[in-house]
Amino acid sequence: MTGCRVSVDTVLFRLGLARLQVLLLRRLRPPFAGWSSLPGGLLHPREELQAAAVRILRQRAGLDDVYLEQLFTFGDPARDPRGRVITVAHIALVPPATPLPAGDASWTPLHALPRLAFDHRRIVDYALQRLRGKIEYSPVGFRLLPEEFTLTEVQEAYEAVLGRVLDKRNFRKKLLSLKVLRPLGRARKVGAHRPARLYRFEESRWEGVRDKGNVFVF
Amino acid sequence: MTGCRVSVDTVLFRLGLARLQVLLLRRLRPPFAGWSSLPGGLLHPREELQAAAVRILRQRAGLDDVYLEQLFTFGDPARDPRGRVITVAHIALVPPATPLPAGDASWTPLHALPRLAFDHRRIVDYALQRLRGKIEYSPVGFRLLPEEFTLTEVQEAYEAVLGRVLDKRNFRKKLLSLKVLRPLGRARKVGAHRPARLYRFEESRWEGVRDKGNVFVF
DNA sequence: GGAGTAAGTGTGACGTTGACACGAACTCCC
DNA sequence: GGGAGTTCGTGTCAACGTCACACTTACTCC
Known part of the structure; x- marks a missing residue:
């Protein structure tokens, strides 16, 4: 099949201590082993984009029933060193008390982000910009x-x-x-x-x- | 390579006779032979998304130097009967006097759209909605x-x-x-x-x- | 019952929005 | 050369929204 791989990444926001936080995972394998990254994964062959985001949040963060919307599609040919992957980024919002399963997931305050894998920093920045805009008219x-x-x-x-x-x-x-x-x-x-x-x-x-x-x- | 095909479609707006018009192409081959469709095409392997939109507008409509922005990515697994193609839709704007090369391209008033191939009608509707929103704060x-x-x-x-x-x-x-x-x-x-x-x-x-x-x- | 803390409340100055009508500048025609 | 036809360009006033600003209320703890 001709084509390139497509992934779905999600910027998941919640409020903690009156600060905005995002969910980050710790990468165990290369590339970017040990770095933090957004929860994401490859789109399945017959799966809707949003359904993929839902599935990944369930698998990687044990979350169900989150508010989701598409953010932007990032297509830089060099954004993944393993080969071309375009990613459809999403924004997700959850209420403060949302529990997290144990594991490699953690809530990180937005003003203290570590270095992120791939172009995930850019995605987070854009997500915040969009959220700020959207909260004012929706x-x-x-x-x-x-x-x-x-x-x-x-x-x-x-x-x-x-x-x-x-x-x-x-x-x-x-x-x-x-x-x-x-x-x-x-x-x-x-x-x-x-x-x-x-x-x-x-x-x-x-x-x-x-x-x-x-x-x-x- | 695992993955699916990715295309780029563009809703190109201009003003004509104080009405908003979009550029449509006439499809010559199945599927949807004889129907109208948005200018679009497959993403090349090492090409930026926006660069693909620019290339396609040049090839299919002879246009250069248009304003472009990404709109939304449509990923319904059934949107193309030939197999899965997700499409990254864009909005483009050009000034009224923009010439068109001869051929199968034509300006169509938005209030008199014919039936469109694939899910292109949905894309046009969403593009208009976005343009209406955006023109008020940008x-x-x-x-x-x-x-x-x-x-x-x-x-x-x-x-x-x-x-x-x-x-x-x-x-x-x-x-x-x-x-x-x-x-x-x-x-x-x-x-x-x-x-x-x-x-x-x-x-x-x-x-x-x-x-x-x-x-x-x- | 006094100290401490967050909840809850109103007014006045200012700027923005929205409704509304007519003279000015030009061309064409007679 | 003057009158008809057409679009350009302009101001006021009332209603409403925004913004700055400080004190009392209700409760707990000691």
Whole structure:
């Protein structure tokens, strides 16, 4: 068969300690043995691209049910020293408490990335850029949160992604005005201070928001 | 070599008669003989993705020096009846006067597309959606215009892409306030009416605009 | 009951958006 | 040479969104 190999790599983000983290694997074999890399693998012959990303995340990180979207296809003929492999990169988002199986996978803060194998650094950089753009006009940010969350948690998520601090009152005012959160009437008791009210994101209320040109720009 | 074939397809837009048009080729051979399709072809073994798109546009449409960006990679295992081919779709923009070589290529208005081969209709739809989004926060719109243009031409370009009419005074006020156009001090004399002043887009003035959060939303 | 901590809340200044109508400049024709 | 026809080019005002900014509330722990 003529053609070249096609792989799928995923930049998997989560929030940890109010910082954005990505999942990295430690490579055991050459090339780049001992380096860190994104979870990825070759596309199977009759497999959808996104299905491949899902399969690989399950195999390599024991994860199920993650939010996934295609990012970009990297095709530099020299990106893999073993021969040509083009890779379809994806972005994935998971909530903070996502467990990891033991093994060679670890969450790494984005501001302290080690050297990455192949062109994976470029892929991560591009993924962050895209995530920053997208979080402002789409509700993907909630994929980084648990189902029930406080407003402070939402703000921390936005701050972690955007890399800047936001004004508390303005953030809450804007977010609530979009009418996409449903207050649960309950509160989370945590520590020695006033409990925070819990909310849930209502996917179904999103459509009208986008149609009106409203958006998560804070 | 294990792997599947990889092709590159391009949705090439231009403006014609104040409408958005795409370049279509007529297929001569099966599958889909007689149908229209996007210009595309197989990736060469040591070729960059974007270089392949450039080569194909040159070969199939005689075009050089077009604006190109990657759109999305379509990987449905059944998208080509001959066997698996994943395709890296691109968007290209050219100014209105772009000549076409004779042959099987033709400009087709977007609102009157014929049936397209493979999944090319889906690709065109997605390309339009992306172009509409992108024109509002990046100056790609100017790639659809000649180097020197009038404000009315810019407005027509935005109206054609966005598919809605815009207010003339508000459009001009906003566009000029971004300070990315350089007035040429000359005018284009055309027909029996007041001549229109000519402008040029200044790439170098764009950075500051984006940094300030300004944008081409009209 | 006092200290400590995060949650929750409103106002006013400023800038942006959006609706809206008419004179200016040119050509062509008579 | 003047009138008809056509597109170019321009300003104001009201409504709305954004941004800066500080204190009280609710709870726990000692």
